[in-house]
Amino acid sequence: MSKSPMLDELEKGPWPSFVSEIKKAGKISATARDTIGQVEKSYREKVTHWKHGGVVGVRGYGAGVIGRYSDSPEEFPGVAHFHTVRVNQVSGLVYTSECLTEILDIWDKRGSGMTNLHGSTGDMVLLGTSSEQLEPIFTDIAEKGWDLGGSGSDLRTPSCCIGPARCEFAMIDTLEITRNLTNYYQDELHRPAFPYKFKIKTSGCPNDCVASIARSDLSIIGTWKDDIRIDETEISNYAASGNIDILREIVMMCPTQCMDWDGEKLTIDNSNCVRCMHCINKMPKALRVGVETGATILLGAKAPIVEGAMLSSVIVPFMELNASEEEDDDEKFANLKELIEALWEVWDEDGKNKERIGEFMERMGKGEFTIAVNELCDEVDVAPKVDMIAYPRDNPYIFYDEYYEEVEDE
Amino acid sequence: MLILNNLYYCLKFDNLNFLKKGKMTEERITDQGTKDYREFLHPVMLKNYGKWKYHEILKPGVLLHVAESGDKMYTVRIGSPRLLSTESIRYFLSLADKYCDSYIRWTTRNNVEFLLDKEDKVEPLIQELNDAGWPVGGTGRTASNIVHTQGWVHCHTSATDASGLVKSVMDDLFEYFVEEKLPGKLKMAVACCLNMCGAVLASDISILGIHRRIPRIDYHLLGQICEIPTTIAACPTGAIRQDVVDGKKALKIVEDQCMYGGACYTACPNMPIADPLNDGVSIWVGGKVSNARSKPTFTKLVVPYLPNNPPRWPEVTEAVRTIVEVYIKYAKKWERLGEMIERIGWARFFKETGFEFTKYHIDDYKLATKSYNNSAHIRF
Numbered sequence: 001m002s003k004s005p006m007l008d009e010l011e012k013g014p015w016p017s018f019v020s021e022i023k024k025a026g027k028i029s030a031t032a033r034d035t036i037g038q039v040e041k042s043y044r045e046k047v048t049h050w051k052h053g054g055v056v057g058v059r060g061y062g063a064g065v066i067g068r069y070s071d072s073p074e075e076f077p078g079v080a081h082f083h084t085v086r087v088n089q090v091s092g093l094v095y096t097s098e099c100l101t102e103i104l105d106i107w108d109k110r111g112s113g114m115t116n117l118h119g120s121t122g123d124m125v126l127l128g129t130s131s132e133q134l135e136p137i138f139t140d141i142a143e144k145g146w147d148l149g150g151s152g153s154d155l156r157t158p159s160c161c162i163g164p165a166r167c168e169f170a171m172i173d174t175l176e177i178t179r180n181l182t183n184y185y186q187d188e189l190h191r192p193a194f195p196y197k198f199k200i201k202t203s204g205c206p207n208d209c210v211a212s213i214a215r216s217d218l219s220i221i222g223t224w225k226d227d228i229r230i231d232e233t234e235i236s237n238y239a240a241s242g243n244i245d246i247l248r249e250i251v252m253m254c255p256t257q258c259m260d261w262d263g264e265k266l267t268i269d270n271s272n273c274v275r276c277m278h279c280i281n282k283m284p285k286a287l288r289v290g291v292e293t294g295a296t297i298l299l300g301a302k303a304p305i306v307e308g309a310m311l312s313s314v315i316v317p318f319m320e321l322n323a324s325e326e327e328d329d330d331e332k333f334a335n336l337k338e339l340i341e342a343l344w345e346v347w348d349e350d351g352k353n354k355e356r357i358g359e360f361m362e363r364m365g366k367g368e369f370t371i372a373v374n375e376l377c378d379e380v381d382v383a384p385k386v387d388m389i390a391y392p393r394d395n396p397y398i399f400y401d402e403y404y405e406e407v408e409d410e
Numbered sequence: 411m412l413i414l415n416n417l418y419y420c421l422k423f424d425n426l427n428f429l430k431k432g433k434m435t436e437e438r439i440t441d442q443g444t445k446d447y448r449e450f451l452h453p454v455m456l457k458n459y460g461k462w463k464y465h466e467i468l469k470p471g472v473l474l475h476v477a478e479s480g481d482k483m484y485t486v487r488i489g490s491p492r493l494l495s496t497e498s499i500r501y502f503l504s505l506a507d508k509y510c511d512s513y514i515r516w517t518t519r520n521n522v523e524f525l526l527d528k529e530d531k532v533e534p535l536i537q538e539l540n541d542a543g544w545p546v547g548g549t550g551r552t553a554s555n556i557v558h559t560q561g562w563v564h565c566h567t568s569a570t571d572a573s574g575l576v577k578s579v580m581d582d583l584f585e586y587f588v589e590e591k592l593p594g595k596l597k598m599a600v601a602c603c604l605n606m607c608g609a610v611l612a613s614d615i616s617i618l619g620i621h622r623r624i625p626r627i628d629y630h631l632l633g634q635i636c637e638i639p640t641t642i643a644a645c646p647t648g649a650i651r652q653d654v655v656d657g658k659k660a661l662k663i664v665e666d667q668c669m670y671g672g673a674c675y676t677a678c679p680n681m682p683i684a685d686p687l688n689d690g691v692s693i694w695v696g697g698k699v700s701n702a703r704s705k706p707t708f709t710k711l712v713v714p715y716l717p718n719n720p721p722r723w724p725e726v727t728e729a730v731r732t733i734v735e736v737y738i739k740y741a742k743k744w745e746r747l748g749e750m751i752e753r754i755g756w757a758r759f760f761k762e763t764g765f766e767f768t769k770y771h772i773d774d775y776k777l778a779t780k781s782y783n784n785s786a787h788i789r790f
Contacts, residue, residue, distance in 0.1 A: 006721040010574055013581035016491045016544060018563070018573040024495035032495075035563070042562035042571065043720040046686040050566040052679035060440055068564060082564065091447040093516040097503035099450060100514070104496040113496045117516050120557070120607045127493070127564060142439040157444075162515070164460035165451055166475050166483060166525075173460070175447045183443035190441060206701035210518050213706045214612035214699045221701075249743060255703050278702045282744070284464040303606035305673045306646045308776060311612070311706055353640065354677075 004040040025113030031128045032112050034078030038070060055152075056083055056131055058138040062192045064148025065134055081130035085111070085137055086123035086149035088182065091175040092162045093118065102144040110137045120215070121199060122159030123149035147186075153354075154192035158182050160202040161209040163222075168284060169277070170204030171222030171293035172321045177202050180323070180332050181340075194344070195351035195360070199301075205289065206277050212301070212312070217357050218340065219298040219312040220321075224290035227270040228279070234286035235266050250279050294320045297339065300358025307359045315339075315370065316380060317387040335379045342376035365399075452513040452525045454483050470590050471546035472532060484526040486535055488544040489555045489580070489587060492520040493563065493573060501542070509535045519555045519597075521548055545588050551595060551744075553586035553734070558600035559607045561619075567672050568602035569619035569689040570718050575600050575726060579617070582727045583734060593741035593750075596734065597698070604671045614747040615733055616694040616709045617726060621670040623688045624663050625681035629655045636661075636678035644677035669775075691716045691726050695733055696748030704749050710756075712763070714770040729765070736762045755789050 002008050007019045022039075025032035038049050053067035066084040073080035087103060103124065107113065112128035119125040129137065138148065149157035158181050161167070163174030181200060182189065188198075201212035202220040212219035238244050246266065251259045258272035259279065266286075268279075280287045297319055298312035316339065323332040343357065346369065351360045361369045367384050374382040386392075448456060458477035465475045473485040490498075502522055506514040509531045515523045522544075526532055536546050548554045556579060559565065561572030579598065586592055601610035602619035610616045632638075638659055642650045649667035653660045661681075663674075675683045693716070694709035712733070716725040733747070740762065741750040751759045760767050773781045 009721045010577050013577070014543075014545065014584045015577055015580035015587075016489065017577060018491040018493040019577075021491060021493050021495045021498060022563075024497040027497070039562050039571075043574070046689065046718045046720065047684045048562050048566055048568045050562075050564060052566050052675070060438070068566070084564065088444045090445050090450055092451075093518070094447055094450040094452075094455075095514055095516075096450050097506045097512040097514065099445070100499065100503055104499055108496050115494050115496065115499065116492050116560075117490070117494050117499070117520070117522075118492075118518075120559070122518075142442065145442060145445055147440075147442045147444070159518070161518070164462070165447070165455045166462065166485070168462035168464055168475070170460065170462075179444055179447060186441040186443050208699045208701065208706070211612060211699040213701075214697075214708075253703055253744060274701075276701050276703055278744075281702055284466075288464075303601075303611070304604050305606075305671055305676070306644065308646070309606070309611050309708060311708065352643070354644065 004036050006043040007036060007040050022114060028108065029111075029113045030078040031082070032078075032114055034070075034076035035082075035112070035114065035128065038072065038076045038079055041072070041075075050082070053083075056134060058134050058148070061138075061148060061190045063151040063154050063190050066151055068128075079128065082112075082128045083131065083134065085126040085129065085134070086119065086151060086157065087126060087141060088147050088149045088157050089118055089122050089124050089159065091160055091178040091182075092165055093122075094162075094165065103141070103146065106137060106140045106144075110140065121149070121156050122201075123157045148190065150189045150197075152192040153194045153196050154190070154198070155185050155188040155194070156197050156199045157189065158200040158202070159210060161204050163202075163204040167204055169207065169222075169280065169289060171224055171289055172202070172204060172220070172295050173323065174202040174204045174210075174220075174222070176323060177220065177321065177333060177336070180329055181336075183329065184337065185340075188344075193348075195347060196354045196356050198344070198357065200340075202295075206275055206296075207281065213298060214301050214311055216301055216312065217299065218343070219301060220295050220336070221298065222293065223275050223296045223318065224293045225318060226290035226292040228268055228273065228290060229288040230266060230268070231286050231288075232265070235283070236264075238283050238286055239264075244282060246283075250282055253278055294318050297336075299343070300356070300361055302356045302358050306354065307362065310358045310362075312358070313366070314385075314388045315373075315382060317385060319380065338377055339373075339380045339382065342373045342380075342382070345376055346372045450513070452483070452511065452527065454481050454527045455513075455525070457481065458483075467550045467590075470552055470588055471549055472536070473549060482527065482529070484529060484532050486524040486526065486532060486539070486546060487517070487521045487548050488524075488539055488546055489548055490520050490522050490544075491573065491577065492558065505535065505538065517555075519548070519557050521555050545584070547588040549590075551590045551592045552588075553580075553583050553592065553596040553598065555587070556580060556598045556600055557610075557613075559602045559610075561600075561602040565602060567605060567675055567683070569621045569672075569684065570602050570691050571720065572600045572602045572619075574720055575617055575691070575723055578722045578724075578727050579730050582731055586734065592734075592738060594744045594746050595700075596737070596747065598730075604673075605676065611694065611708045612697040612699045612706060613709060614695065614697065615730060616697060617730070618692045618694060619689065620692050620715065621672055621683045621685060621689050622715070623670065623683070623685045624665055624668045625672075625675055625683040627661060627663070628680040628682075629658075629660055631680045632661065632678070633659055635680055641674055641678040641681070644673045646671060646673060650674055686718075690718050691723065693726070693729050693733075696746075696751050698746050698748055700746075703744075704746070704752070707748060709748075711771050712760075712765050714768060732763050732765075757789055 116125035160174035199216040201216035297316035301312040599610040599613040653662040693713035697709035
């Protein structure tokens with residue numbers, strides 16, 4: 001009889017099974033075989049059997065490895081240690097079979113044969129190895145030109161969408177921004193020195209395929225300032241195709257009602273367009289984003305713990321993010337780097353332990369926070385702006401800085 | 411702060427050998443960063459970088475991108491369970507070698523994308539993938555792959571298993587991944603506790619593991635392992651107080667103030683919160699991250715508690731299917747679930763789904779009043 005009847009049930013059905021994956025790894029790895037045993041035990045007892053991680057790592061790094069131990073090592077010796085190694089992904093998650101094989105060979109030799117491709121932050125996650133293997137794994141991946149990602153209170157591995165590599169909506173070079181920031185901030189990424197974690201995600205357009213607005217402290221989202229480009233011939237083709245009802249599916253779904261369709265011609269009041277992307281998404285052949293492109297920068301997204309979940313909110317409505325080929329890596333995106341370093345400085349100065357920058361900004365007040373950041377910036381304008389808010393305050397509890405005193409004889 | 415933190419992480423190492431060995435040897439390679447993506451871009455993508463003109467969804471899971479140059483790039487997308495063996499990845503790579511000049515990519519929702527520059531290779535690749543049991547789909551108006559956390563497979567704070575829930579729900583909704591039968595995009599996520607690795611709260615349907623009992627305190631080990639002030643500060647509601655037990659510094663929990671977040675357990679291993687009897691799953695709807703039409707928004711609670719019922723979690727899959735069916739019935743084309751609910755109203759949504767509305771649905775955390783109905787707008 002099978003030792004894992006409950007997990008075996010999850011090998012049935014049409015969706016690819018994680019249990020089958022663990023079993024495939026189990027053909028060569030005792031760690032994977034004992035993973036089946038321990039997870040089956042969890043299924044039986046409805047409780048996790050992993051212990052709170054101790055902190056493990058590799059020499060010179062404070063990040064990139066997550067410690068994990070089984071609470072039943074006698075029963076499942078193969079998972080007594082079950083550490084995770086985070087390997088910095090390639091921007092845009094693009095690979096060749098040759099480069100990924102390098103990782104697979106190392107992992108088959110020194111780990112469990114199980115991976116997460118990818119973790120929520122973006123790293124390649126190598127799942128389950130022992131403390132003794134950590135240094136050799138690091139040496140092996142480093143020899144092949146790979147490096148570890150972030151963990152703990154540091155800059156987490158930046159990530160991005162596929163961007164200009166395969167998307168007509170991309171208005172900023174998401175891959176280059178991500179590669180550049182990752183490599184420029186290696187020390188911040190590998191050696192935790194912040195109050196808490198700091199995530200950067202870059203999306204090429206407001207569709208935000210990398211969920212930066214919900215998943216990253218600093219959300220960089222491509223946008224445009226000028227007009228939507230219209231190809232009238234293609235509009236007519238869409239109308240004639242019968243596949244799309246331009247009035248109902250485009251014009252009437254525009255959130256600001258800035259479009260009109262008279263049955264032949266589509267007109268757009270660009271001054272009232274909020275760059276939501278709906279019309280462009282639905283008619284990509286006929287409508288294209290403008291050519292005066294850059295990014296909207298938002299700050300502060302996080303999951304619930306501690307002060308409640310937050311979405312990012314606007315901190316810079318529009319930032320040009322062009323990099324020329326002539327610039328050195330260190331010089332590229334100087335305005336973005338100025339902003340990032342100013343944010344870190346203000347947060348690092350007064351942020352509490354385990355306080356995300358969004359929580360810190362809330363505690364300090366966004367008005368005061370932006371003024372403090374702005375004082376540290378030369379190029380970037382972070383002074384309070386109406387685009388930073390959904391609506392002005394609706395309570396009268398205002399902390400006035402300035403006031404008049406009556407002076408006699410005047 | 412910076413110095414303290416540095417000191418803190420140095421001392422945290424369970425292996426302090428690197429201090430004894432002195433400075434790093436010169437040949438040790440560190441801080442190489444990420445590899446250059448340009449080495450791994452398909453030549454058609456590299457040539458047309460930043461010069462794409464438009465795209466079409468040829469069928470579920472198959473995209474065509476056309477560049478201004480006229481070059482075409484076909485993408486075939488398959489769903490994966492995220493947890494992948496090296497064996498399966500090697501299989502994908504063998505297909506990439508055979509059909510895609512060895513180029514391959516992953517998506518942020520754990521799909522695998524095969525990149526092809528020739529149309530005649532698309533169908534043979536799909537055939538081979540389907541024969542091997544890898545589903546092609548997840549584009550356009552489909553239920554996309556569920557992003558999720560680690561659960562019982564790897565995590566110490568989990569209140570449920572993530573992979574098993576994903577497998578159970580995707581088996582049930584499989585037709586909506588491989589066929590385009592929904593009004594709009596349906597993005598789902600599973601998190602196995604309130605830490606929510608992966609921003610679960612901004613999906614159309616969120617499945618969230620929850621604890622429902624206060625942590626148990628192991629007084630014996632508390633002071634040896636946990637830093638008392640840090641643990642007190644970790645609690646969002648201030649439910650943890652100083653205490654003295656047997657003459658030693660300890661902690662106590664004000665039960666009425668605990669909302670089972672588990673932040674204290676993250677700070678202090680001697681306050682385990684997992685409880686087989688009471689842990690379970692909650693379901694939330696109507697979030698999105700895209701700016702298309704409506705603004706990005708968080709999900710709202712619809713089912714406060716369902717039991718952990720492994721291996722298949724039938725109560726959860728049934729609730730999710732109910733939501734999907736109401737979405738199909740009432741949403742206009744392209745409307746996301748949250749947009750539909752905004753239009754038809756929460757009362758109608760609860761009525762049509764049959765979920766019970768309880769006191770738990772009424773927010774009582776910070777700024778809860780912002781969620782009250784301050785109007786006479788009621789649909790009768």
